[in-house]
Amino acid sequence: MPDPTMAAPEACIVGWAHTPFGRAEAPDIETLLAQVGRAAIEDAGISPADIDAGFVGVFGEGFTNQGFPSSLILQSVPELRFKPITRYENACATGTAAIHGALDFLAAKRGRFALVLGAEKMTATPGAQVGEILLNASYRKTEQDIQGGFAGVFGRIAEAYFQRHGDQSDALAAIAAKNHKNGVDNPYAQMRKDLGFAFCRAESEKNPFVAPPLKRTDCSLVSDGAAALILTDAETAKAMQKAVRFRAAVQVNDFLPIAARDIIRFEGPQRAWQQALDQAGLSAVTDLSFVETHDCFTIAELLEYEAMGLAKEGQGARAILDGVTAADGKLPVNRSGGLKSKGHPIGATGISMHVLTAMQLTGTAGAMQLPKADIGGIFNMGGAAVANYVSILRARLRGREGFALPEPTRRSQPSQLSSRSMTCSGCSCCTQWPAPSTRCTPCILVQASSRMRRSAPGVCSTPQSLPPAMKIEGTSMVRPAKTCASASNSPVVRQRYHCSPPWKPVRPYSSA
16 A cells, blocks of 8 residues: 655646636637647747657546547647657546646656646536536436536535534635635636625625525636646756746545535545645645635635645634635635636646646746745645645745855855856846845846856846747746856856845755
8 A cells, every 4th residue: 555655756847838717719629738838848948859748638528529639739739749648537636637647757757858738618618518517527326416517516515514514605705705806816817806705695696596505606617728837857857947846746536426425524635635744744734835725616615624724624614704815814725816716627727726836936926926935735626525636836946945045245246156056146137135034036147057167247138049938028937037148258047036035055956
């Protein structure tokens, strides 16, 4: 039997791409996949030829008549021809299932770079048919006649929870209001509108009951969209322009029939969270900076508070009503707006959650950015707590971890850049030097050649000879970058990283 606390994957996310979610003009999943495949590769600063394998997440099940989608990406990235590419499906956790396939590929040392893509085209399907298709994520033998489709399944879960622990309608409305407020800041979100608690709490013509006690504002959105990631091994990631490392990656499956378990306890998610925290060496979920969780319905997020250990059984409402999970709370949950506001194109959802977490950890989340984002948790769920995935991520290239930063007093002094270290050289590229109590964006000069042993202070010049992804300025996809020239005309690359004081010597960062 495998050890649930086995070591975390030696893998990192080094590039990503994400489409806006909603009603897309793209006619099919082929077009959606094309929008993110090459973009993610370029964002990582590599070429398509560097990709060793592809992992594609598409739920399908009636949303598309193309039931064999693994090679669709070849039409837009023909360089991937003759590479192994596999399609994954695990209900609403399809995207994270594809990520796990890539993690296993890298762990087996079958290659260095893996492309993970996920997409779904849902809005072209009539509403009644959408509900019927989503019921494929339930146990058809006993659950296919539930009124309201898959929403009806979670309506029954909410009903059972209310019977045991009292009416939690205020808590569900507060969760919906929180996620819609957060979604306003997410440029990829399908619904960027702060609906407010009062609207979410009251039944109305615009917010009717869908599957009592769940109203329309308690349900995630039917969406089109795609997302992609580039994964590599930890050693290769040392030479990449950015890297977010997996501290844990856990999958736990439970019974499919809801009648086979105490459905309002979410034991599968609870087990997955505990294993992931153990794997990451953390004592509690509050050791995380934030969480992106699977709020397919507001009752799911409520139960997930209890499963992750943020609240005791039956007391999940306290986490939301006390402000614990707000953007400025002790543990922000779904700062992206979650599935509730961002949207839920099934095959893309798990990958999207990892992209948005990586953006937080690299300080590139724009208006969504949290002031403290050091380590993030992700919970992605397939079915009603059946396929349960927890990831814990941490940025490798952040202040106290991964490279050395000098003391502020040494700003004007040149420093060495050897093949085994990377430090600020105090060049005139720096636009800000922090006070000891503030966050900063110091200039980092990264050695361009392992043969260069010393660099004098550099002078910024016009951007030139940069990889395509590094030329994308003013976006959340990559950091700004310029080419600098040192006194000896040795090319170096300037990048900005957010860091927090104090600046102490850390393990040297290999740029070889």
